Amino acid sequence: MLLDTETFTFDPVLTPGFAHADNLTEEGAREVEECLKENNEKYHIFFTTEAHMGDAQTEMVQVYLHNHIAHHDITLWALGATPDVLRSQHRRNALYMRDAMKIYPTVVADLEDNFVFMKCLGREEHFRNFEAFFMEKIKEVGYEVVLQTYLLGGSEIAERMMCHQYMGYVHGLIHMGLALEFKQPLLLAEGLAQSAVHHDWWYIEFLTNAESLAQKAEEPALPLATLIDMMREDPKLSTASSLEYHTQTRKHSGIWAMDKEMARDGVLGNAREEYLRLAARWRVDPNDVDRATAELINTAVYTTAGAQRAPYQCTFDFWLLHSLTSCVGNVAFLKEDSITKEQKARVLEYSGRVHMMTYAGLGTPQLCLDYLCSHRSKLPGQTWETVFERATRHADDGHMAKMIRTTKLAEQLSKPYDHLPEFRVKQDMFLIAGVAMIDSASAQPMTGTKHHDFIRGAAWEEAWEKYPKRNY
Structure with a gap:
């Protein structure tokens, strides 16, 4: 239930958010x-x-x-x-x-x-x-x-x-x-x-086409994490995009541009049928929206936090993290009583298919939870409270703080389902991920509007070369 206000109204008790610190004032x-x-x-x-x-x-x-x-x-x-x-x-x-x-x-x-x-x-x-x-x-x-x-x-x-x-x-x-x-x-x-x-506009095409194919149910539904893994194994999907989509610049000015787009020109241009076939297999039962919402956000942590590459220090992909931070929308829809369970399921399906598109557009990076979990904290004894406080002082435009808070939310929602195999990120991994996220922060995360802490194109070795390597 929204507040009855025409402006912005916040309160430590009424509007703390789904995942929050204990020191709101x-x-x-x-x-x-x-x-x-x-x-x-x-x-x-x-x-x-x-x-x-x-x-x-x-x-x-x-x-x-x-x-x-x-x-x-x-x-x-x-x-x-x-x-x-x-x-x-x-x-x-x-x-x-x-x-x-x-x-x-x-x-x-x-x-x-x-x-x-x-x-x-x-x-x-x-x-x-x-x-x-x-x-x-x-x-x-x-x-x-x-x-x-x-x-x-x-x-x-x-x-x-x-x-x-x-x-x-x-x-x-x-x-x-x-x-x-x-x-x-x-x-x-x-x-x-x-x-x-x-x-x-290309979102309209691939979302509606994937939905139409899903309604035919020609192949059995699969967990989202399984479909993500299948995308990496597919020779066309895993090579549909390239680092060029993330590094392109204008010929004369030299400024970064997006004249080619990873979904429209990469995935849909080179592996449209392969994408649609797998996307159609992410289907949500309206009677299962609580678990499916938790599955969606857990899988988003899987792709965002798992996209690491040895021997580099843990670094997080700028585009993949949007799949994670957008899950707050699905959680909010889940908790909104005026939205039917059928509508909640449909939004979950659309969201999962967009996550799949983003993962393919980033070159289907290998997901290495073991490598993530081997991260050594830069500070002793970091807790979620430590991570939250450090995130508030991180001088970017909010991407780091949003990623960290949504990771904590994923931990909360995933807890009842920790025993299920489709929940790849287990309870003991979430804080490690949060610590690795804030530890990846540099002293100068942005210059103007340009980010330095987030990699763009985690699937490609060339994208990692400017990031530091582990010394352990």
């Missing part, structure tokens, strides 16, 4: 409220423009890079950051944001028309219009009806938005998941609006 609550309010009013949801990520003069549309301030601020709150640390991190990340766009009341009103709504999908200039529209609808009919009408209920618009939440590397799902987890209606309006303005 009223002072921290007031600080995160102010930071979120400032972000909502002053900054756009993306900090790049179309031209940074693709050729705006052609139909080769690309993804934008996201404003992660809300994700980071809320995660810092849940991990117990002091007000000073929260504000400092917020200010640093605000330095490279674009200004918020104008709201046009006539467009907001016309979004009530399905034709106008569909026409505005995929256009970033309508983010604030969509946000205002969704907030008005939440106030008018309640967030439960809004979720059914515009995301889960099966209408033409809902079917489009079902795919849109995964576009932009699942950031819409993350945003909406945090909104439901922390009971924030304005954050939900932001998340729906962000989903609406993404335009990675």
